[in-house]
Amino acid sequence: MLGYWGVAWNGQEEYEQARNWVACQFHFPNSNVKELSVFEVNIRYVGGFLAAYALSGDRIFVEKAQDLVDTLLPAFDTASGIPKSLYDPNTGRTRNYGWASQNAILAEFGTLDLEFQYLSDITGEEVYRDLIANIRDLMLKRVRDAGGFLPAYYKDSDRTWVNNAPMSLNGLSDSAYEYFLKAWIIDGRSVQHGRSLASDTSWQAATASAEDEASEECVFVGPYEGFYLSEYATGWKSGDGSQSLEYTLSWCAANPTCNGVTTEGEGNRRYSARKGRILRVSPNDEKSYILDSTLPCGQRRVYPRPVLNETSSASRRQNDQDAKGATSNDDSVAADTRAALESLELYTTTAQYIKQRLIKEEDDYMFVGSTTKPLVMDHLACFSGGMFALGAHTSVYGEGDAANEADLLVGEKLTTACRHAYKTSPTGIGPEQMTFNPFRPGPGKQYLLRPETVESYMLLWRITKNEMYRDWAWDAALAIEEHCRADFGYTNLKDVTVSGSLRKDDSQPSYFLAETLKYLYLTFCDEDTISLDAFVFNTEAHTLPIKTKRRADGASVYAGLYVPK
Numbered sequence: 001m002l003g004y005w006g007v008a009w010n011g012q013e014e015y016e017q018a019r020n021w022v023a024c025q026f027h028f029p030n031s032n033v034k035e036l037s038v039f040e041v042n043i044r045y046v047g048g049f050l051a052a053y054a055l056s057g058d059r060i061f062v063e064k065a066q067d068l069v070d071t072l073l074p075a076f077d078t079a080s081g082i083p084k085s086l087y088d089p090n091t092g093r094t095r096n097y098g099w100a101s102q103n104a105i106l107a108e109f110g111t112l113d114l115e116f117q118y119l120s121d122i123t124g125e126e127v128y129r130d131l132i133a134n135i136r137d138l139m140l141k142r143v144r145d146a147g148g149f150l151p152a153y154y155k156d157s158d159r160t161w162v163n164n165a166p167m168s169l170n171g172l173s174d175s176a177y178e179y180f181l182k183a184w185i186i187d188g189r190s191v192q193h194g195r196s197l198a199s200d201t202s203w204q205a206a207t208a209s210a211e212d213e214a215s216e217e218c219v220f221v222g223p224y225e226g227f228y229l230s231e232y233a234t235g236w237k238s239g240d241g242s243q244s245l246e247y248t249l250s251w252c253a254a255n256p257t258c259n260g261v262t263t264e265g266e267g268n269r270r271y272s273a274r275k276g277r278i279l280r281v282s283p284n285d286e287k288s289y290i291l292d293s294t295l296p297c298g299q300r301r302v303y304p305r306p307v308l309n310e311t312s313s314a315s316r317r318q319n320d321q322d323a324k325g326a327t328s329n330d331d332s333v334a335a336d337t338r339a340a341l342e343s344l345e346l347y348t349t350t351a352q353y354i355k356q357r358l359i360k361e362e363d364d365y366m367f368v369g370s371t372t373k374p375l376v377m378d379h380l381a382c383f384s385g386g387m388f389a390l391g392a393h394t395s396v397y398g399e400g401d402a403a404n405e406a407d408l409l410v411g412e413k414l415t416t417a418c419r420h421a422y423k424t425s426p427t428g429i430g431p432e433q434m435t436f437n438p439f440r441p442g443p444g445k446q447y448l449l450r451p452e453t454v455e456s457y458m459l460l461w462r463i464t465k466n467e468m469y470r471d472w473a474w475d476a477a478l479a480i481e482e483h484c485r486a487d488f489g490y491t492n493l494k495d496v497t498v499s500g501s502l503r504k505d506d507s508q509p510s511y512f513l514a515e516t517l518k519y520l521y522l523t524f525c526d527e528d529t530i531s532l533d534a535f536v537f538n539t540e541a542h543t544l545p546i547k548t549k550r551r552a553d554g555a556s557v558y559a560g561l562y563v564p565k
Contacts, residue, residue: 015056022049023060028068035086038075039108041068043175044510046115047542053122054535054545062122069119069128080156081134082109096156103153103162109135110176113183114538117339118545129339136342139176143346148353149371150176168358168370170378175539177354178387180347182536185394186546187340348396351388355410360436365416367436376443377417377434382452385415386459393463393532408463415456419472422453427496427503428479447493449484449508451515451541458523462532473523480516515541 028045046065053061075083075094082104084094096102112132120129142161143150152172153162169177359368367377368384389411397403420439421430430453432444454476461469483503484490490512491504518541522530535543 019052019056019058019060022052022064026064028071033089035088036072037086037108038072038083039085039105039111041072042112042115043538043540043542044514046119047538047540047544048514050115050118050122050544051538051542054118054543062119065115065119066123066125069116073131076131078156080104080138080154080159081131082138082154082156083112084156100153102157103155103165106150106152106154106173106176107171109154110139110173111179111539113179113339113343114186114536114544117183117186121547133339136339136346140342140346143349148349150350150353166370166372167353168373168378169354169368169381169384170370170376171380174378174380174383177347177350178383178539180343180350181387181391181394181396182538183343184340184347184396185390186536186544187337344396347391351391351407359410359414361413362417362436362439364413365420366410366413367417367434368414369436375436377436378444379418379421379430379432379434379447379450380452382415382418382430382450383455385411385413385418386456387411388414389456389460389463390532411456412460412464415453415460415469418453418456422472422476422479425496426499427483427493428475429483429493429496431496441497445495445497446505447484447496449480449490449492449512449516451511451519454516454519454523455537455541458519459532461523462527470523473520477520511540 046068049061049065049068052058053065071089072083072087074092075085075087077094078084085096085100085105085108087094096104112135116128116132120126138154139150146161149167150173151161151163151165151167153165154160155162165172167173354368358370358374359366360374368381369375369377388407392404392406392408392411395401395404396407417434417436418430421434421441422428424439425431425441427447429447431441432446432448432450433442434440435442454473457469457473457476460466461473480490483493483496486504486506486508489508492507492509493503494505495503530543533546535545538544
């Protein structure tokens with residue numbers, strides 16, 4: 001049920017039943033949970049709840065999503081700020097997968113941006129946006145230093161990228177690249193196209209005068225008992241009575257309300273606050289802090305953000321210094337706009353590397369391999385046709401730039417390769433892996449009810465209006481119905497190249513409902529249903545709304561069906 005939020009409910013009664021179950025029966029984690037996957041909980045549960053909120057406006061879904069993310073926060077307490085893959089809420093133990101040599105996986109830590117940014121928007125708590133900002137810093141620095149090459153593994157203990165790990169659009173990396181693009185789209189594409197943040201400070205608002213406007217209605221003295229200092233740097237933010245400066249304080253534990261005054265500890269500093277949020281340190285203090293003080297202590301665990309590396313931190317401080325002399329007509333320019341610009345650079349830079357190094361053309365289609373297996377393309381990579389098409393549709397290189405049309409052609413040809421795998425299969429269904437030059441199925445010949453090919457069909461249909469993509473989607477739907485239908489639901493196939501009942505393995509993954517069937521439905525329904533101009537899909541096909549503008553007070557306004565207050 002949680003996987004299928006986000007398209008439509010057949011009736012109010014069905015919605016109320018589902019909503020009431022979530023409100024009263026959904027408790028997570030519980031004693032039966034041994035370990036939580038940060039990635040899976042985020043894309044499936046958090047994304048599902050956020051999509052339900054975006055379409056209904058019911059705050060119960062925000063509460064559930066926030067509770068889940070707060071449960072995961074200990075996983076982010078690492079040397080780099082990149083979360084561990086797994087967290088045991090019963091013991092507090094965190095770890096990465098042994099099969100990944102204890103490395104962090106790009107597809108996991110690179111696939112948090114959409115959900116965490118939206119959660120910050122609708123709760124007003126910047127901690128979630130801050131957590132992913134450091135991850136983005138690490139990825140962006142790597143991409144700039146390596147000319148777009150982004151390996152699938154990061155070794156947290158050494159704070160280094162594993163250079164012999166593959167770069168690809170296959171598993172281990174895939175969803176990170178779609179999030180680079182969609183993190184820019186979801187911000188309303190409000191930043192200038194194609195500009196490098198490394199040489200651009202126009203995203204920053206000149207808000208030095210905002211310090212003079214700070215209200216003295218609440219005074220803080222600290223550091224408080226139980227608070228921990230962790231360094232980060234981010235852009236200036238104005239319009240809502242607050243700024244993001246150089247340091248942050250976290251972990252609201254000892255003080256009953258976080259709004260009192262204490263003089264315990266050394267290095268006490270005085271703060272001015274407005275609306276329950278620290279604005280700045282007193283003028284004679286060389287450092288600045290931010291503390292989210294809107295919630296009673298003890299209700300939420302907020303973990304400190306790890307220290308950035310010196311290069312990144314110094315670069316940010318220099319950008320902040322440069323911004324003091326900048327001018328801006330948009331008082332609502334904020335940290336999320338900086339995030340959008342960084343994401344845009346991540347997407348365009350890595351996309352260029354992928355097109356030059358990993359994509360190859362064969363007959364009338366293109367395929368994408370990896371740096372270690374250049375002729376093998378996973379079914380998982382079939383999302384890439386839709387990704388390139390969506391980037392072209394949103395003019396990722398700027399309005400009227402010919403590079404957009406070139407990327408649309410790349411998207412179409414990549415999707416044609418996946419269609420070829422389906423068309424040439426005896427079952428009409430493509431395998432888990434495809435080998436090219438020449439084309440043949442395998443080495444993985446199973447079908448795991450995956451959505452990536454029909455996802456690209458749906459996006460290309462909506463973008464090009466070419467009926468061919470609907471025809472291909474219908475062929476896939478008929479093949480799935482014929483070969484995967486079981487007595488109760490649908491099942492994976494062990495081998496798409498042979499026929500017979502032995503092909504079925506009696507397993508239906510949850511993403512079949514959340515993604516495969518949803519994308520097929522959206523291919524044939526009215527295209528105003530979940531419009532591409534109003535929503536993006538997270539990697540589990542949950543619908544998150546696109547911002548259209550920001551109000552004068554800095555709040556976001558969305559194109560989606562519901563506008564968060």
